[in-house]
Amino acid sequence: MRLRRSGLIATAAALAVSMVLAGCGGSDSSNNSSNNNTPGGDDSSPSPKTGGTITVLTGTTPDSLDPGLGNNVQSTSANWLTHLGLVSYKHEAGPGGYELIPALAAEMPTISADGLKYDFTLRDGIKYSDGTEVKASDFIHTVERAFKLDWSGKGYLLSIKGAENYDAGKADKIAGLTADDAAGTLSIALTKPYGALLSILGLPAMGFVPSSAPLEVDITVPGVGPYELTDASDPTKSYSLSKVATFADNNIPEIPLGNLDKITFNIVSNNQSAATTVLDGNADVFDAHDQLPPGLLPQIEAKAKDRFALRQSNAVFYFWMNSQAPPFDNVKVRQAVAQAISRPALAKLSAGQLTPECYYLPENFPGHSSNPCPWTTADGEAKLDDAKKLIDEAGVAGTKVTVWGQQRSPRKEWVEYMASVLDELGFDADVKTLSDSVYYPTVGNEETKSQIGTASFEANFADPYALYIALDPAFATPTNAYNLAFAKDKKIGDELAALAEKPISDPSTVDEWMALDEYATEQAYHATFGVLAYPQFYSERLVFDEGVFHANFANDWSLMTLK
Template structure:
């Protein structure tokens, strides 16, 4: 499965990729059937077989992918496989002769069709080693293939010469022979290179430095735009250890945060808010923030005194990249101002999320964000689901385990994506409850920069899930 290569709402439409049609879903929502297209081959020329699929899912779990709970929570036998109690996933069967693949769920999950479109669930050949292969990625099926990989420094994608033979509808073949990518943490250098036409595309996942923004807006207005994306930026608050196992401590943080100040740090790319479900996603509350529109430092200080938490030590985790480092600078100072004894722990971007998602680290608080994987509130509430708490690659950083949230997710998650509007009010009520319990300190959602060099055509697709659509990039 994949998404249509279009901008805006059109880009959220699911379309078949390596399957010959959308899934056939049983009336009870528990069985998904596919048939693989005939004649597919990997970029190395090897045939794509239906039995590669269950192997690919097992490998995704073993590597492991941080979002694997989308599969282990729902597919029959996936949890047992993840825990080492089974050698395979009984809920996924495949037949190479017919190309048929069948997936059985333990319980209905309305967004499972979206889960099937995750890049992490893509095919790899059976026998691909079940370990991280960043330095030498396995072959895949698509218009481009990975080459010349230097982990954490650079990689190249080159046109896949056999992909056009498959004639898969609605999948662009790509316009460029090669795209060379450099990985840098210095966003000022990154932006300056694109402004000066030394590089062609600015990473839309990065933030333009405030000092350069006026120059970009005046000199490059025809090759720069802000693109809103459904997302939530927040500080997680570990509910399982002091001081944030105390609800008053969490509320104090939410009361004190100046979200407008954080928007200024983000160079105007942050749209402030205090709810977890972002704008553009069904269930986003249209009610007022329970902590008001203005920061209340005195109220936060008073609440900490009442809780007996003045002087409580707090380590604040953050990344090196800008403006995330600046978010943490602000946040740490704020915690000290309201009465905590806070200090920063800044680590490299490349290891940040695996580190804070490891139970051995068990961080108290720090920076986190989530951009939609698919247009459904259940995607965001993965981060509030107790079943998502994992020993490694944990995404529920606040370790929220709330019986009310679990009961609501049990009712709301099975609702098919096509019927989300019927439960919008219930999702909104759940999100208002979550905000009142202050499980995180949400501070807004982001617009991201589409910023190219003068050599590039600016009319390429900016996808709502994947940002710059590389298969539609082209030179003038």
């Protein structure tokens, strides 16, 4: 989202996302639930039932339940409710979920005319879950802690004055962050305008922690939110969110108090087992960011149609190709792979949960190209003969290639499909699949020298840059890389830096994004193949129509209600 200099968020980006979400398969008005369990809620609507415990089966382990480090949705959907920041995202389904609202800040900030200074005032009397009072200087500690923990999104914050020096160990403090605890005020000074800053401040990694919080991983660090983390001695197996009874005393408008007393998350990497368990009523929620086994989908649609829907996402699925490792350091080889895959075949492996796509910016998202896909025929099929000619020109036939992926369906099937395509192109391909908990740390480590594999990336705010982190050279980090292709393309880096300062509401900016996406598609660091629909799938114990499927965080645990 882009700022308006009055200090209110821009609406144009949210409108752009409404085009993505409107008219999507399975999305209906029942997902725009109204729930008045918030301070200042609408007293005319009936209060939802409160209390009780549910069990969620999640296929992926949270990468970290420390708010300053967690990045995957299994982490952020929990940390969003345990650690509020200055601003937060509205608890609404659809494009309304991208709207920013004041959280610990009393109101949206005052922004200088040149866009270089943001001034905030905190609400009075806010307390952490352990009863400690929130101070303005805690924000400085929160940001500096995210750098010390090496949060993978810290590149978002480098426009703050002094942040680069702090990150490089050349300064003890971030010069652009100042706070007055007595007045409850704080300021952020930037080196250049950054239109997405407020959206970044709404991410869970910017959720306040006390200044006493250690500069090392600590999942028990207190926060401000309707829930706190409990039962987390081994989050690779299970963990819980328990309601914070004192949170209501903070009286923060539009932030739900939470309906359920407790939400327990059990890690079940076998999505067939997880889906069957929810279908049979022995667990309550299937992980929305997992995929339903294609063979089970017809049974779910028949037996659970009143508690199941597919919700359109902007999650882009692609094969990344390591541009720093042979044979994919050759652009002709990358282009050959992009032409050789059949996107309809990959969609078929997903049983209709995937819409074929060629460009990295998905259809109806700002900057999506209206030009035909350069890698497919008019009917969307592969150009295998053209691909084979490029491999001949590159002289790499016979090269051993390992295709990396996750073990669960249909990711495993996608990887096997890619290996068969590479064999057809003349490579000697094999497959290496890993559990979800270790896959991204492994392929995101430069020393692994992984060659090719599957990944997905999802925008957590309505700006193309939210997706383009996965191609930003700044995020081709030696460990925990977002840019799994390790694409260090100067043209992409320079244009991203320039576009970061421009409002997405400007049609010329959209055109620039389109041109950049066409260039990146031509370079084929990614072979994009589809956009996913996510399952909202509950047991009969929950009120399905009260469930809110959030644009950033999928299932909103704070609004779920038992019958």
